[in-house]
Amino acid sequence: MASTYADLVTNSNFIDGTAGWWAGDPVKVTLTAPGAGAEATATTEAVELWDAPFGQDGIVLRKGCAYTLSFTARASQPGTVLRAQVGLAVDPWTVALDKTVTLSAVNKHFYYSFISDLDTTTGQVSFQIGQGTSVTVHLTEVRLTCCTPREGFYVDPDSNAAKWVAANPKDPRAQKITRGLVRRPTAKWFGDWNKDVKADVDAYVGAAAASGLLPILAVYNVFNRDNGGESHGGAKSAELYRRWVDAVAAGIGDRPALVIVEPDALAQIQGLRDDAARAERLGLIKYAAEALGKLPHVRAYLDGGNATWIKPQEMAARLEAAGVAATKGFAVGVSNFDATDISATYGTQVSQALAGLGVPGVRFVIDTARNGNGAMDAAGQHVDYCNPGGRRLGVPSSIGVGGAEYLLWIKVPGDSDGMCGSAPDVPAGTFSPFLAERLIDGG
CATH class of the missing domain: 3.20.20.40 (1, 4-beta cellobiohydrolase)
Incomplete structure (x- = not known):
């Protein structure tokens, strides 16, 4: 059963390999978990960012709720662009969060909070890394949270x-x-x-x-x-x-x-x-x-x-x-x-x-x-x-x-x-x- 509160992403540190995660066309992107975290590799066939996607489905999102997406990432080539999204896993692919970041060769932690406009049980956390060149992105600590101190404490409106x-x-x-x-x-x-x-x-x-x-x-x-x-x-x-x-x-x-x-x-x-x-x-x-x-x-x-x-x-x-x-x-x-x-x-x-x-x-x-x-x-x-x-x-x-x-x-x-x-x-x-x-x- 998909999580509704606290940590919504399963296998967030890839301790269980790539269980729970998917990757796109294997000609353009592969996803492995050889050790600490995951390695997503885009080939030269992936010209646009969306040509090399990977992520996790089954995310529950509730309209009006506060969420926080966070992850740690680095790339084999400094200047690599990564796109992070939270949204629908099905047509029309509406997004609740869409962020594009530039990675370096050393780990950096990214942290984004947002209010969901979506109310769905078919949500998705995804990443895109197509560059038109071969590149490997190292990713770990992928977390999407709800109703935790990350999103904030509730204020009693009737105090x-x-x-x-x-x-x-x-x-x-x-x-x-x-x-x-x-x-x-x-x-x-x-x-x-x-x-x-x-x-x-x-x-x-x-x-x-x-x-x-x-x-x-x-x-x-x-x-x-x-x-x-x-x-x-x-x-x-x-x-x-x-x-x-x-x-x-x-x-x-x-x-x-x-x-x-x-x-x-x-x-x-x-x-x-x-x-x-x-x-x-x-x-x-x-x-x-x-x-x-x-x-x-x-x-x-x-x-x-x-x-x-x-x-x-x-x-x-x-x-x-x-x-x-x-x-x-x-x-x-x-x-x-x-x-x-x-x-x-x-x-x-x-x-x-x-x-x-x-x-x-x-x-x-x-x-x-x-x-x-x-x-x-x-x-x-x-x-x-x-x-x-x-x-x-x-x-x-x-x-x-x-x-x-x-x-x-x-x-x-x-x-x-x-x-x-x-x-x-x-x-x-x-x-x-x-x-x-x-x-x-x-x-």
Whole structure:
């Protein structure tokens, strides 16, 4: 079955020879895979570029979706022209992407993003190399992707900030909040406020997939959530939580999503009433990890607290017990303010500790939504977690640095941490233009 999401090209590095690939008239072009990558050779009989084509069929393209074509190529003769296309494999051969590049004798990586005007299951990735002379093109790393970070993260059109701007278009802060927050991709949080979480997740993930973009979700509904704190609530029982997780997984289905699993749930575990409650909490997170981890296009990350809360070895032990092996990922600094380098150091320490516990290769992401000024105040003291002043927006959702897989806006900027700090009258999860403006300005 042809891929619809993630990597659409099969045998992209030609590890299986030329399986899945075709070439045109053998008098004019041949395709082999003698080692690392493929070698396409055009003869003198191939006078025009299109006389020496090769490619792969069975590509699914959806109208309006974002795609990225990338490949690495070099040629036996510098100045060789290569034409790369994505389009229909049948008449009328309409193209969604058409790029002509000039190759040198050393490898160069090419990268092109586009929005498809085609809606087809008979798509094609193809290359043309006819030069009127004998030439060999070396090709590898041929990828066509959809709904991955290459194409970008999905922006929630119905975020709290977007709804506030829509309701207050003439407010002098509206333009600033639109530029700073509304247009930025952040996590969409799902919890006990969702009356039909399966339908809500399905609608959100479906809208992202229809755009060819990757949605960020945070699931936040564990039994005894926040241990009765500002964000208390959650599922009414352990069994209801497991059913809720099943509904979230069903809502995502076979589509791509990046999911943050239960912020604070593991870091707060010692605050539960007894060992039985702690064991139950670990079991519930493990249930979520396994349910989400088995979905084909989901990257799930269990929350791993922040750099100044739980020591790395202890957090690693909790993550291991909570089934991080099923997801291979954890999140650092969710809803907190630690600078990226501090969070990256902590994430690396936790990952190393997990490897020592027999769970190697675990990656981490960092919440950068509000860490632009770090977590220290002017006096060098660590700020309180709840709506502190003097904080600033951090790096928008993107590929990670310092060992992090991604930098993500997980906590929604402008949403209150609770009735505390600089917003004592704003309940947790409620958007405040006052908080938003302070984060944008760094005040």
